[in-house]
Amino acid sequence: MKPAPFDYVAPTSIDEACSALAEAGGGATVLAGGQTLMPLLNLRLSQPFIIVDINKIAALKGIARADGCTRVGPMTRQCEVLASEALARDLPVLVEAVRHVGHHQTRNRGTVGGSIALGEPAAELPATAVALGATIEARSTRGTRLIPAGEFYLGPYTTALEGDELVTGITFPDWPKGHTPVFREVARRPGDFALVGMVGAFCVVDGKIARAGFAWFGMGPTPIRAKAAEQMLLGQSLDRIDPQAVAERAIADTTPFDDHQASAEYRRTTGTRIFARTLREALKVGELA
Numbered sequence: 001m002k003p004a005p006f007d008y009v010a011p012t013s014i015d016e017a018c019s020a021l022a023e024a025g026g027g028a029t030v031l032a033g034g035q036t037l038m039p040l041l042n043l044r045l046s047q048p049f050i051i052v053d054i055n056k057i058a059a060l061k062g063i064a065r066a067d068g069c070t071r072v073g074p075m076t077r078q079c080e081v082l083a084s085e086a087l088a089r090d091l092p093v094l095v096e097a098v099r100h101v102g103h104h105q106t107r108n109r110g111t112v113g114g115s116i117a118l119g120e121p122a123a124e125l126p127a128t129a130v131a132l133g134a135t136i137e138a139r140s141t142r143g144t145r146l147i148p149a150g151e152f153y154l155g156p157y158t159t160a161l162e163g164d165e166l167v168t169g170i171t172f173p174d175w176p177k178g179h180t181p182v183f184r185e186v187a188r189r190p191g192d193f194a195l196v197g198m199v200g201a202f203c204v205v206d207g208k209i210a211r212a213g214f215a216w217f218g219m220g221p222t223p224i225r226a227k228a229a230e231q232m233l234l235g236q237s238l239d240r241i242d243p244q245a246v247a248e249r250a251i252a253d254t255t256p257f258d259d260h261q262a263s264a265e266y267r268r269t270t271g272t273r274i275f276a277r278t279l280r281e282a283l284k285v286g287e288l289a
Contacts, residue, residue: 074113094183
C-alpha cells in the first residue's frame with residue numbers, strides 16, 4: 001500500500017518546526033528516523049495532514065554534559081549512542097538498552113527521541129528513561145515544558161505530549177561513578193519487541209544500596225517503575241538482600257496482559273525469574289565495584 005496524501009515541510013530550526021505544528025492544529029506528525037512512521041503511513045494506520053520532517057534541525061542532534069546531567073538530542077541516532085564513549089562511561093545501561101533496539105540497519109536511522117516520543121510499551125528506551133529518572137523537554141510556540149519520564153507515558157502510544165509540541169531534549173541525571181547497570185529482556189528473536197523486560201541501575205555506598213531505579217517494559221500499557229522493589233533495596237546491605245523476594249515485590253507493580261505472543265501468566269512468571277536472576281548477578285558485580 002501507499003500512504004494517504006499529505007503535505008510535507010522540512011524546517012531548519014526548532015521555531016519553524018513548532019510553528020508548523022501549531023498551524024497544523026493537531027493534524028501533523030513529526031518525522032524523525034521514520035523506522036516506525038513509514039510502515040504506519042504505508043499501511044494507512046497513520047494519516048496525518050502534514051509531515052513535519054525535523055532531520056535538518058541541527059539543534060536537535062548531539063550529546064552534551066551540563067549541570068550534572070547528560071542531555072541527548074532527540075535526533076541523535078541510535079547508532080551514535082552505541083559509539084559514544086561518554087555514554088558508555090556515564091550511562092552504560094542506556095547503551096545496553098539501545099543494543100537491543102531493532103537491528104543494525106534500523107539503528108542507523110532510528111533516533112532516541114523518536115523512540116521516547118512514540119511510547120511503545122514494549123520498547124527499551126522509554127523504560128530506560130523512566131528507570132533512570134530522565135526528563136523530557138517539550139517545546140511549542142506556547143513555551144517549553146519539562147516533563148518527568150515517569151509522568152510522560154499515559155497509555156499505549158499515548159504520551160503527555162500535546163499535538164503542537166516537539167520533543168527537543170532528553171535529560172538524564174547523573175548516576176554516581178561505579179553504579180551498576182541492570183538490563184534483561186526476553187524476545188522471540190533479536191530485534192523483536194520484548195515479551196518482558198526490565199532495566200535500571202543501582203549504586204552501592206559502604207556496602208549498602210544508596211540509590212536504585214528500575215522499570216519494566218512489555219509488562220503493561222506503559223513503562224512501569226518498580227517503586228516497591230526500589231524501596232525494598234534502599235539502605236540494605238548487599239549480603240542481606242533476597243533477590244527472589246525483591247523480584248516478587250517488583251512484579252506486583254506490573255499489569256501483564258494476554259496477547260497472541262504470550263499470556264499474562266507467562267509474562268508474570270518470566271518477569272519474576274529474570275528480575276531475580278539479573279539482580280542476583282548485578283549484586284555480585286556491585287560487591288566488586
